Amino acid sequence: MKTFKVIGLMSGTSLDGLDLTYCHFTRTLDRWAYRITKTQSISYSKSMKDKLKNSIYLSADELLTFNNTYGQWLGEQVKSFIKTNALEVDFIASHGHTTHHQPENGLTYQIGSGQHLANACKHKVVCDFRTNDVALGGQGAPLVPIGDRLLFGEYDFCLNLGGISNISFEKDGQRIAYDIGLANMILNYITQKIDLNYDKGGQLAESGSVNQKMLDALNALDYYKLPFPKSTGFEWFEDKVVPIVDATDESIENLLHTSIHHLCEQIALQVKSNTTKQKSNLLVTGGGALNDFLIATLKTKLGEAVDVIVPSQELIENKEALVFALMGVLRIEREINVLCSVTGAKRDSSSGVVYLPN
Ligand SMILES: Nc1ncnc2c1ncn2[C@@H]1O[C@H](COP(=O)(O)OP(=O)(O)OP(=O)(O)O)[C@@H](O)[C@H]1O
Ligand SMILES: CC(=O)N[C@H]1[C@@H]2OC[C@@H](O2)[C@@H](O)[C@@H]1O[C@H](C)C(=O)O
Structure with a gap:
């Protein structure tokens, strides 16, 4: 039995930091098994956070330079993670950090130069997992559903609550997945108005109440009416969501409370319209799974027909990096790691670019 020892690297849209996840993968016949052995989360400094957040406004020269320096920074973090924990490593699989995502214009860009x-x-590094799919006419996102299928097949639905929410499930023998819409990106935007990174446990949100006008405006966003395949990101948030939040003269608590109701309503709509069983289960990961008020609201909106499963904090925080590590393994083995049933590309692909150290 072959074992792959891989470090997965993930920097997500909520900009809280870099996740390093050291995992072992084995395959017996057609079944993959994983073990997460060591993890580290490195919070971004205020200046790194601002730079990543504003990278969309950089000039070409500045962006190319940042791609290199950020890649160098990633490499240094990996080097010390390996040294501190004396890890034996086959290769690194890096998502990088998305600075641009406009699949409708044929582009998606993750910084973090592989070389x-x-x-x-x-x-050895495998990175740039999204470009090939976009070149094949796909959304280039979400990509984690291949891992949902291969590693988390016992769940009817996998829901990730990062900056953006996304969902994945099997339908008629195909994996379907898409970005539902908002998650922590709107919540963090609101708490940052009072210099708070995020609302721990959803305590502020819980003490608020719904502003119906804001709730209706959020629920009416055009993105929700689009059929899948679809994906979204910071550009949509800034363009369409921020104006609604900023036009609402309400307390932070009420803004948060309303946003949570909104995002849970959108999730419940998607789960209910794709449930074929009387009782189904839904795995929730991503930082939003640690927001107690969000999870309680979600349970209420989903009702008893759906079991909401909140796993260990380790899995909540590392699932995306774990799946990018698996995608790296699949790329090295020249097997399919991006599903066109999810992204809408012309075909499935084995995506990712391999860099050897010099
Ligand atoms: N204890 C907690 N209570 C409430 N919210 C939390 C808690 N811990 C984390 N979060 C939220 O989760 C966010 C981080 O989520 P996560 O790391 O899954 O996002 P991401 O991977 O950056 O995003 P994406 O998956 O969209 O790329 C934080 O910014 C915060 O909003
Ligand atoms: C372009 C991009 O980076 N998209 C991210 C983002 O964060 C969540 C959601 O939007 C999802 O589409 C994707 O990430 C996860 C890891 C994915 O590809 O499955």
Whole structure:
């Protein structure tokens, strides 16, 4: 039995930091098994956070330079993670950080130069998992559903609550997945108005109440009417969501409370319209799974027909990096790691670019 020892790297849209997830994968016949052995989460400094957030406004020169320096920085973090924990590593699988995502214009871009990363940590690197799918006419996102299928097949639905919410499930023998819409991106935007990174446990949100006008405006966003395949990101948030929040003269508590009702209503709509069983189960990961008020609201909106499963904090925080590590394994093995049933591309693909250290 072959074992793959991989470090997955993920930097998500909520901009809280870099997740390093060291995992072992084994395959017996057609079944993959995983074990997460060591994890580290490195919070971004205020200046790194601001730079990543504003990278969409950089000039071409500045962005290319940032791609290199961020790749170098990733490599240095990997190097010290390996050294501190004395890890034996086959290769690194890096998502990088999305600075641009406009699949409708044929572009998606994740910074974190693979060559700089490989040279800095002296290991083989697989990265740039999204470009090929967009070149094949797909959304280039979400990509984690391949991992949902191969590693988390016992769940009817996998829901991730990061900056953006996305869902994945099997329908008629095909994996279907898409970004539902808002999650922590709107919640963090609101708490940052009072210099708070996020609303721990959803305590502020819980003490608020619904502003019906804001709830209706959010629920009426055009994105929700689009059929899948679809994906979204910061550009949509800034363009369509921020104006609604900013036009609402309400307390932080009420803004948060309303946003949570909104995002849970959208999730419940998607789950209910795709449930074929009397009783189904839904795995929730991503930082939103640690927001107690959000989870309680979601349970209420879903009702008893859906079991909401909140796993260990380790899995909540590392599932995306774990799946990118698996995608790296599949790329190295030249197997399919991006599903066109999810992204709408012309065909499935084995995506990712491999860099050798120099
Ligand atoms: N204890 C907690 N209570 C409430 N919210 C929390 C808690 N811990 C984390 N969060 C929220 O989760 C966010 C981080 O989520 P996560 O790391 O899953 O996002 P991401 O991977 O950056 O996003 P994406 O998956 O969209 O790319 C934080 O910014 C915060 O809003
Ligand atoms: C372009 C991009 O980086 N998209 C992210 C983002 O964050 C959540 C959602 O939007 C999802 O589409 C995707 O990430 C996860 C890891 C994915 O590809 O499955």
